[in-house]
Amino acid sequence: MLALAALAVFALSRGSDYDRSPLGNKGLELWLQAKGIPVLRSDSHIARARSEISLRIVPLSIRQNGVAAPQADEKTNDLGPENPAEEASHYALPTLIIMPKWRGNVSIDGVASESGLIDLTDIRSELDRIGYSDLGLNRSENGFEEAHPYLKPDQPIRIALYHAQTFDLASLPSNCKELAGTLTGALLVRCENYPRVYLLSDPDLLNNHGLALADNASFAVSLVTLLRKAGETRPVYLDTSGQPLDSKKPVDEGRTYERSASDLKRFFAYPLSVIWGTLILVAAICFWRGAYRFGPPLREASANIEMSKTAAIEATARLLRLSGNDGRMTGQFVLHLLADKAQLFFGPGAGNEAGIERLFQRLARRDQATAKALHSSAQALIDRGHVMTRADLHRNLEIFRKSLGSIDLGSR
Structure with a gap:
């Protein structure tokens, strides 16, 4: 049991460290809350219902420690998480799926460098898995680049990205539409086969590493506000666990019991009565032993110093x-x-x-x-x-x- 508890604490501490790492989303959560947008984080022990949330944000990850996920027609014993695109269509839930870009060692080292970038082939395999096999990805060879994507016609925002990762405009299918992008590629697209799903090509627009660059934080708020629609009050669901949603909100199964004075009798019924009797017996023996050992209490304290000295001498002699x-x-x-x-x-x-x-x-x-x-x-x-x-x-x-x-x- 102690080993299991230690492993649980270790797992929780690792999760907390990842949330605050360059690849984590703790900054996005706090930033949205500061802008008046409530946020719910995923919990592996709690299944969220569609009716509870207004927008689901799912950071896509490369499974099996960076190895490409198996194709849809390959047989595997690991079913993996549910397809967030299919869930979005099933529940009519606006869902933002964020493409992966960095390897896991970046969250440990705390340094985002070119060596930490995931191979584009692995990311395309994940796109195939969720039903977007026609989309292509490009990655800039330059370092930091700036762009001015327009989420709203009258709201230009300056963003900055390191080795910007975008969807290839040349191979963009006819049923997909670019909603925001740079001069060289699309950052945000939506396709007709999953009309409730929005794909974000570069995670640096929303993770801790990227929010501190240029106006990326403003872009994140504008993006979330646009996707969850105006006047929406339900929270944004930041889903990092990949757990499937529930069709309805879980019902509180707690029951309220009436209490009465007769319930107190249960504390004195067998076998609790044996425990109480033992405690009373032990207390009686302790009081008796104390009285026998030290004798009855003196009625008045003696002020005779000689008696005190004699008692001290006798004690020392003993x-x-x-x-x-x-x-x-x-x-x-x-x-x-x-x-x-x-x-x-x-x-x-x-x-x-x-x-x-x-x-x-x-x-x-x-x-x-x-x-x-x-x-x-x-x-x-x-x-x-x-x-x-x-x-x-x-x-x-x-x-x-x-x-x-x-x-x-x-x-x-």
Whole structure:
């Protein structure tokens, strides 16, 4: 499932990239909408109906990765998309079919050069497939060329094309009419066998690459306005998927259900009742465990700082015992006890190493032997308590306790 989701996201991102590439039609969509013409884009999951749209625009593509499509009388297992020309006649739908011109690598490289042009033979094969085998195509050998096609008699528009691709006027069938063109060929034609179909020879008049050139954008708006007829309000259908149309608009199959309070009972019916019971049981166990672990809440907070210090000391001692650091805990106890005694005699600022040394000097003046024993046992516990055996730890601690208790500290 994850792999399928990743492929779907990848496909969507590729489609979005193509729409914004030089060969895409995102610019045409935004430009028409800016001019007040609504646009619908094709979706492979949604079939559009004839009644929904006013004009269908179909960019013709070379199938099978640039290889010419099979002829109409050739047998093939791939039926391919529906013929847009036949659909246009069946539904009486104005349809603009745009001839291909560029290979797919142009959308990836982002550069439209002569090497990216499709061979005209492949394009003629596509014309044969949709029923226009009599039309011929020419392509200019020059680079950029300008022309002034007249879609309306009083509206000259200057267009620019790179290697302009046009229908051959010399071989234009008698049942086909040129609607717009250059001095050397026809850009837009319509034939009597498919009177609702309009063929545009050069896609650069409508794709992202061409809309930025000269007045190509104005030509695109004039062309769409002309083909969808005046006063039309239905959107233009930009069909890039080649999906066949529906004969009628799809009906919304959604159903509206009435809801009542009795529907709530379904949330407590089996097997949901088992889930709710399990959740209640787990919550009860959690509350009971919390009350048992921490005890009942205190009715009032104690302001006694000594109780807080005692609780902190007990917690630290418990952690040290659990971690097997009895010796380190004993050394800290001796050091803090001596610091408290030094502060008691010499003031609050004497609880440091200098203050403890001064305390030993004071004790030595009273009883030098006992003071020496006290100093050696205290120093041993502080420096080496964490590496002493349990027997040595108890022996030194007992010497320290007796020595400290036997000395008369006197008054401050």
